[in-house]
Amino acid sequence: MGRVVLLWMLLCASAQASELMERLAALEQDPARREQAYAAAQERVLLCSKCHGKDGNSTREHIPNLAGQNPQYLFDAFEQYVDGQRTDFVMNQAARLLTLNERVNIAYYFSQQKVLPRTEAAPDKALVERGAQRFASVCATCHGANALGHDGFPRIAGQSRVYLTHALQRYRNKDPSRAGSPMLAVAALLDEDDVSALSAYLSQLQP
Numbered sequence: 001m002g003r004v005v006l007l008w009m010l011l012c013a014s015a016q017a018s019e020l021m022e023r024l025a026a027l028e029q030d031p032a033r034r035e036q037a038y039a040a041a042q043e044r045v046l047l048c049s050k051c052h053g054k055d056g057n058s059t060r061e062h063i064p065n066l067a068g069q070n071p072q073y074l075f076d077a078f079e080q081y082v083d084g085q086r087t088d089f090v091m092n093q094a095a096r097l098l099t100l101n102e103r104v105n106i107a108y109y110f111s112q113q114k115v116l117p118r119t120e121a122a123p124d125k126a127l128v129e130r131g132a133q134r135f136a137s138v139c140a141t142c143h144g145a146n147a148l149g150h151d152g153f154p155r156i157a158g159q160s161r162v163y164l165t166h167a168l169q170r171y172r173n174k175d176p177s178r179a180g181s182p183m184l185a186v187a188a189l190l191d192e193d194d195v196s197a198l199s200a201y202l203s204q205l206q207p
């Protein structure tokens with residue numbers, strides 16, 4: 001019984017992912033539909049803008065940027081908030097308010113926004129250097145040489161130090177809010193100093 005349910009869930013997940021890819025490809029080929037999706041999202045993201053900013057550059061350090069994020073990652077994040085694999089009090093409710101179509105439009109909209117340089121004080125150079133080395137050896141294979149990610153791998157360049165530190169600590173602590181993430185195994189390789197060096201390095205990466 002459990003297995004059947006699991007198989008069904010996997011089928012639904014991959015059906016939704018390919019549905020997303022189809023819809024995104026259709027948008028890319030059709031300027032009129034692209035404009036429509038963008039306009040529809042612009043209205044809907046009023047719900048999100050207080051926290052994530054109208055252009056996806058977040059308004060608070062503990063809230064992630066959505067600007068320039070890969071649409072597939074954004075879409076997957078909505079799915080995880082909807083089905084409860086990823087837990088956050090606000091985001092579980094916000095994601096459940098959106099229809100499939102709205103999630104596609106919103107993922108497209110935020111992926112098109114530009115990430116602004118951070119306004120916090122620039123981090124210490126030696127720390128940034130250490131972070132760059134750790135990143136190149138442990139993280140770049142999945143997140144890309146410039147931390148821009150691709151497909152389901154998130155862009156992490158230009159997020160705030162506070163958010164990055166918090167996210168990495170959660171993975172290190174095997175926090176149940178991020179259950180099932182491939183980052184749990186990665187974070188087990190990091191100590192406190194790595195976390196602060198990586199967060200410093202990633203936060204100051206320019207678009």
Ligand code: HEC
Pocket residue numbers: 044045047048049050051052062063064065066074077078086087088090091094095098106154
């Ligand atoms: C009250 C503030 C608030 C509002 C409103 C809000 N969010 Fe969020 N959002 C957050 C916080 C905080 C997180 C980080 C939670 C976590 O770590 O899982 C987050 C995480 C996310 C993520 C995951 C990003 C990542 O880098 O992993 C996505 C996608 C997202 N929000 C989209 C939206 C959308 C779309 C809306 C509007 C429909 C919205 N949010 C409304 C606060 C908010």
Ligand code: HEC
Pocket residue numbers: 064134135138139140141142143152153154156164167168178180181182183186190198
């Ligand atoms: C095996 C591939 C892989 C490696 C290696 C990897 N990551 Fe990730 N990372 C992912 C995936 C996939 C996600 C998104 C989904 C999730 O958390 O389950 C992610 C998510 C993240 C997030 C959360 C992003 C957000 O917006 O909430 C951060 C921060 C992060 N990774 C940093 C790193 C750092 C720093 C390293 C190197 C120490 C690293 N990752 C190495 C695959 C990887």
